[in-house]
Amino acid sequence: MKVSKAAVLSLLAMASSLSSQQVKSVMNNEGRFRKDIILPVQSEQGETYIPVTVIKGKEKGPVFSIVAGIHGYEYPPVIAVQELLREISPESVKGTLIIIPVANTEAFKKRTPFISPLDQKNLNNAFPGSPDGSSTEQIAHLITKEVISNSDIFLDIHGGDANEDLMPFVCYYNRTDAPEQTAAAYELSLRSQIPYVVSYPYTITEKEPAKYAFKQAVQQGITALSIEAGKLGNVQEDQVALIKSAVYRMLQHTGNYAISKKADKKISKVTLLNRQEYIRVPQSGIFYSSFKSGDTVKKNQTLGFITDEFGTGKQDIIAPVGGIILYKIGTPPVNQGETLLCIGYYKQ
Structure with missing residues (x-):
């Protein structure tokens, strides 16, 4: 397991509003805290930012990262994460949660399907990104370097964009040369209790660009998976509730967050789709x-x-x-x- 403190310090140090002394002060706040951070992104196309929340529990545990809004028009994931941010208490967290509530803020604000209005690029086709590239490439680079690389578990939440009619499912990559991470992603998929589990083939080499966010995490040997829920650019309350329930179940399974002292360990039957x-x-x-x-x-x-x-x-x-x-x-x-x-x- 990676060192949670290193992940937290890396992100906090990037927040321009915090000095190094303030970072140390936050870290020593009874061993637990929540900090909302703005990571600025500047490019030839203009300025934007990535909002990041870090929630550190007092006790040790894995670093579980959650990202929503890589496509800004996919609203149920964004709203579900907004509700999670309001509900999760640092006192109940073990380990560290790194949460990006809206990765593609410009597409979200401008209601732009798939691509960023700044550079006309698709963030979910840009990983691992570039520190010197366009705004989308820089966002992908920051997520890769500061979030994915510091994670033990990486969850990427998507939904149906403006033109997509989508059924809810949870998915992972079947990376056969990393059986431990693949098995962990499959187990988390089952724990989500989303009825359909989709397994994607993993065929890229170590040097090929992963393009997709959670595929980038898989390429780096991290346990990673994705939830797909919501459709047609609208907020469906039942899909928001489904996403939240799935996330809470995953967090309970990893030990990051207890939703109940009497946790229901029974796993309902799911349908696996591997092609x-x-x-x-x-x-x-x-x-x-x-x-x-x-x-x-x-x-x-x-x-x-x-x-x-x-x-x-x-x-x-x-x-x-x-x-x-x-x-x-x-x-x-x-x-x-x-x-x-x-x-x-x-x-x-």
């Missing part, structure tokens, strides 16, 4: 489909069709495999090459 089939948009146009995320489909079933703006040129969309729709474009316009649907299924 994914991505259907790309064959032609730009208008997409029609009666299917929703979570629907079960059969191989060779017609899932919908695409027309041009005049309602002609119909092209059917056929399911190449049977399985469950994890997410799909839930708004009419589609552009060639985009992911139209993702079907999850299990293969022995």
Whole structure:
């Protein structure tokens, strides 16, 4: 396990409002504290920042990091983390929690799907980032260096963006050459009690850019996973509640936070989906489909069709495999090459 104090000191030292003496003072505050930090980011595109909360318990324990808002239009994760920040008490924490409530603040404030309005780049395609790059690349670098690298467990929370109809699931990478970390991520996935667990293949080398936040953590040998909940750029209260419940269950399992003295250790049955089939948009146009995320489909079933703006040129969309729709474009316009649907299924 990494040294919690080093992780905390690194982050606190980056907060321009704190002197080195103040950092030491905070660390000695009965051994536990909460500090809200602003990490400034300056680039040619303009100034922005990353909000970070560090909650350190009095007793030793793992460093559990939570990130929301890597895509600024994915609101249920952001609202769930806002509620967690109001509810979690430092007196009940063991180890350290590092929480980024909104990683992509400019996209969040400007209501921009997927990309940052500053540099038109996707933060969840930028890891490990660069200290001298654009604003998005610098944010990815700071998260990689100051959060991921100081974590024992890394949780990245996402949802359906403005155009995405998504069913809730928890996911991890099946890194076969790191069985201990993979097994820990799988166990945390089960503990979340989210009914669907998705396992992604891990195929990149050590030198390839990970691109995705929690894949970066996996590449660094850290126990990492992601929650996907919420859809279509709206706040669904049941999805906020699902995210919070899953996070609390994970924190209780790792020993970071006790939600109940009589913890329910029973794990409900989950559905494991270890394969994914991505259907790309064959032609730009208008997409029609009666299917929703979570629907079960059969191989060779017609899932919908695409027309041009005049309602002609119909092209059917056929399911190449049977399985469950994890997410799909839930708004009419589609552009060639985009992911139209993702079907999850299990293969022995």
